[in-house]
Amino acid sequence: MGFKEYCFKKSLWVFHFGGASCNNCDIEILDCLTPRHDLERFGILLAGSIRHADVLLVNGSINKRDKERLIELYNQAPKPILVVAIGACGCTGGIFAEGNVFAGPVDKIIPVDAYIPGCPPKPEAIIAGIVKLVQNS
Amino acid sequence: MAVNLFYFLVFPGFLFAAVTGAFLSWFDRKITARVQFRKGPPLLQPFYDFFKLLLVKETILPKQGSPLIFLLAPVLSVFGATMAGVFILLPLFNITTGFKGDLLVIFYLLTIPSFSYIIGSLASGNPLAAVGGSREMKLIISYELTFLLLIAGIIMKCGQKFDLYSVIQTQQAGSPFIGSISGVLLFIVGIFCIQAKLGLVPFDIAEAETEINEGVFIEYSGSAYALIKLTKYIMLFILPSFLIALLMNGFRLNGINILWAVLKVLVVVLVLTLIRNTNPRIKIKQAIKFFIVWMNLLAIIAIVLISFGN
Numbered sequence: 064m065g066f067k068e069y070c071f072k073k074s075l076w077v078f079h080f081g082g083a084s085c086n087n088c089d090i091e092i093l094d095c096l097t098p099r100h101d102l103e104r105f106g107i108l109l110a111g112s113i114r115h116a117d118v119l120l121v122n123g124s125i126n127k128r129d130k131e132r133l134i135e136l137y138n139q140a141p142k143p144i145l146v147v148a149i150g151a152c153g154c155t156g157g158i159f160a161e162g163n164v165f166a167g168p169v170d171k172i173i174p175v176d177a178y179i180p181g182c183p184p185k186p187e188a189i190i191a192g193i194v195k196l197v198q199n200s
Numbered sequence: 201m202a203v204n205l206f207y208f209l210v211f212p213g214f215l216f217a218a219v220t221g222a223f224l225s226w227f228d229r230k231i232t233a234r235v236q237f238r239k240g241p242p243l244l245q246p247f248y249d250f251f252k253l254l255l256v257k258e259t260i261l262p263k264q265g266s267p268l269i270f271l272l273a274p275v276l277s278v279f280g281a282t283m284a285g286v287f288i289l290l291p292l293f294n295i296t297t298g299f300k301g302d303l304l305v306i307f308y309l310l311t312i313p314s315f316s317y318i319i320g321s322l323a324s325g326n327p328l329a330a331v332g333g334s335r336e337m338k339l340i341i342s343y344e345l346t347f348l349l350l351i352a353g354i355i356m357k358c359g360q361k362f363d364l365y366s367v368i369q370t371q372q373a374g375s376p377f378i379g380s381i382s383g384v385l386l387f388i389v390g391i392f393c394i395q396a397k398l399g400l401v402p403f404d405i406a407e408a409e410t411e412i413n414e415g416v417f418i419e420y421s422g423s424a425y426a427l428i429k430l431t432k433y434i435m436l437f438i439l440p441s442f443l444i445a446l447l448m449n450g451f452r453l454n455g456i457n458i459l460w461a462v463l464k465v466l467v468v469v470l471v472l473t474l475i476r477n478t479n480p481r482i483k484i485k486q487a488i489k490f491f492i493v494w495m496n497l498l499a500i501i502a503i504v505l506i507s508f509g510n
Contacts, residue, residue: 074248111414141422
């Protein structure tokens with residue numbers, strides 16, 4: 064593992080995109096950043112702007128309006144960017160998969176590097192997913 | 201010539217200030233974590249952040265706006281911070297520059313980073329960056345007069361000497377300026393000015409993360425943002441050092457005094473961090489009022505006390 068990859072893995076800044084979510088996944092993501100779970104131990108920070116982000120967290124079902132915004136956000140992000148689909152809706156569509164405004168799960172729109180299933184996934188599951196992402200990328 | 205380049209690039213200048221500032225930035229984040237009952241980032245975290253931004257990430261140029269000025273602004277801010285750092289740190293390490301009047305030059309050089317943030321944000325063509333730029337401009341207008349009054353108070357206190365080396369020598373021959381009532385008032389004023397110059401929390405109006413998505417830095421990515429981070433590291437070291445040179449006796453570099461020098465820097469950064477962690481962000485109107493009315497009042501009271509010999 065080279066120096067560049069090592070620095071990248073030690074300092075992942077995340078940007079949070081919530082689709083048409085029921086907000087449970089949003090709350091669990093925020094829970095990871097609170098003092099109890101403290102993701103800053105691993106150098107993970109919440110970035111305010113997509114231009115600073117290394118990881119794009121996507122949760123919620125992606126409907127037709129969200130799709131355009133998600134593609135635009137992905138194109139605005141500086142590469143390399145890792146995409147993580149969080150929750151049942153982000154991974155497969157969940158209970159919204161049959162809906163008439165549903166525009167496909169995240170991996171049909173942009174390439175996804177990791178899936179974290181659950182409705183909502185626990186903060187421990189999100190941390191485990193990020194760890195696997197860092198080890199395998 | 202070679203000595204000057206060494207001063208500028210390696211020892212008190214660029215490299216030393218950047219590395220020390222990065223460790224101070226880790227200290228700041230670790231204290232923040234401890235205040236919030238967290239564990240905090242590892243020691244080398246600022247270096248990981250910097251090298252990731254510099255080497256790995258792509259730099260995106262704005263489509264609207266001016267790409268050249270957008271890229272030149274971070275370079276200019278690193279240059280301004282380094283020049284100010286050289287002028288501040290040379291007298292602190294007892295190397296005389298032989299330049300009378302460097303206090304005013306330092307005052308102007310310290311504003312270059314803020315100005316280049318404004319230029320860069322306005323060149324990016326992003327509306328949120330424009331909001332951040334205009335807020336940064338208002339913040340500069342409010343704190344610069346206060347900062348100038350602080351320097352005027354110091355100049356009066358050491359008997360009309362305009363260079364930092366004489367200020368430090370006067371204090372080391374007598375007692376540190378902070379040991380008097382006017383010195384304490386000037387220290388309070390100085391701490392708040394530094395807080396605003398660094399853009400730490402009560403005065404981070406220009407780069408409000410949750411409100412205008414990092415404001416002035418919203419369009420920066422990759423190596424351009426790495427240079428801005430570098431400027432922030434350098435400023436986090438040189439501004440507390442400047443306050444120490446003005447009020448707290450400077451550094452003495454023999455025996456146990458080296459430990460005192462390190463402790464002084466850490467204490468000033470600790471005060472800044474604690475202010476940052478115990479206050480919410482204020483509005484730009486409140487910030488202007490705070491500096492124009494209250495901090496100027498404190499500085500003027502200090503100057504009146506100095507002229508009566510306190």
